Amino acid sequence: MTNYHSPVMLNECIEALNIVPNGIYVDCTFGGGGHSKVIIKKLDESGHLFSFDCDEDAYKNALPNDNFTLVQANFRFLKKFLKLNGVLKVDGILADLGVSSHQFDSAERGFSFRFDNDLDMRMNQASDFSAKNVINTYSAEKLADVLFYYGDVRASRKLARTLIASRPIASTFELKNILQEFSKDEKLTTQVFQAIRIEVNDEMGALKEMLLQAAQILKPNGRLVVMSYHSVEDRIVKNFIKTNTFNGKPKKDLYGRFETSFKPINKKVIIPSDEEIKVNKRARSAKLRIAEKT
Numbered sequence: 001m002t003n004y005h006s007p008v009m010l011n012e013c014i015e016a017l018n019i020v021p022n023g024i025y026v027d028c029t030f031g032g033g034g035h036s037k038v039i040i041k042k043l044d045e046s047g048h049l050f051s052f053d054c055d056e057d058a059y060k061n062a063l064p065n066d067n068f069t070l071v072q073a074n075f076r077f078l079k080k081f082l083k084l085n086g087v088l089k090v091d092g093i094l095a096d097l098g099v100s101s102h103q104f105d106s107a108e109r110g111f112s113f114r115f116d117n118d119l120d121m122r123m124n125q126a127s128d129f130s131a132k133n134v135i136n137t138y139s140a141e142k143l144a145d146v147l148f149y150y151g152d153v154r155a156s157r158k159l160a161r162t163l164i165a166s167r168p169i170a171s172t173f174e175l176k177n178i179l180q181e182f183s184k185d186e187k188l189t190t191q192v193f194q195a196i197r198i199e200v201n202d203e204m205g206a207l208k209e210m211l212l213q214a215a216q217i218l219k220p221n222g223r224l225v226v227m228s229y230h231s232v233e234d235r236i237v238k239n240f241i242k243t244n245t246f247n248g249k250p251k252k253d254l255y256g257r258f259e260t261s262f263k264p265i266n267k268k269v270i271i272p273s274d275e276e277i278k279v280n281k282r283a284r285s286a287k288l289r290i291a292e293k294t
């Protein structure tokens, strides 16, 4: 089997979790289990690790340990699935957002324009909403917003109109060809594929729901460790840690005090070392934020 995924900032994430051997931990994004494998090694038999992944392909990587549970679900349902397992509070939560190398490198999953395939991009193969739905059914305005907010596409309105005029668009190569005709800028294809993927999987919505639940289920001094690969994601995480809101505007409680649930552990965002980026190019956009539940 080719490498499913190389874990990014592995040591930094494990250290950030500040693991206590009998604690309960959550890895929201199991993938190839790169981070989970190290977390479980640090637990004793009374500790437990719950890992989530909505992609059934990740299941072949399940760990054999008795104190490990793999939940095939979206991490937006974190609290519900932990409760089903009798868990109300946890000691640490890790999320390594986005797609795995396995998903990106599997031609049939339709995430990459390196391969010609159905426009799919679903992380959860059981979902009935794919990239084809976004590209072929969204209004010009909605499509332009997706391209602008999740792909930083400058000419988003014009591009949305071009895409709508080219409908139906069924494959990755059809989309790539339209984009390459639209602009000589090679980055555009990457930006558009990324934007569509984020929309298909409602990545920002899931992240927000997970953060709200993390604030409810983490024990005092419990750690929240989030690694993101996109500026919008990182802004959501940063704002939430600082202000308990997603727009960064602090809210006051009934007594006029600013509401906070977390104390940031790193003031400056943590990025991978040059050495790590040299051996794993996909680590290059990673941004790590660590916070402690107050």
Ligand SMILES: C[S@@+](CC[C@H](N)C(=O)[O-])C[C@H]1O[C@@H](n2cnc3c(N)ncnc32)[C@H](O)[C@@H]1O
Pocket: 005, 006, 007, 008, 028, 029, 030, 031, 032, 033, 034, 035, 036, 052, 053, 054, 055, 058, 073, 074, 075, 076, 096, 097, 098, 099, 100, 101, 123, 206, 207
């Ligand atoms: C970047 S990879 C994680 C890699 C993992 N840390 C490792 O070292 O192997 C992200 C994984 O999280 C999963 N994922 C992304 N968003 C998710 C969500 N909202 N709910 C559940 N799983 C999600 C993806 O399917 C993918 O397998």
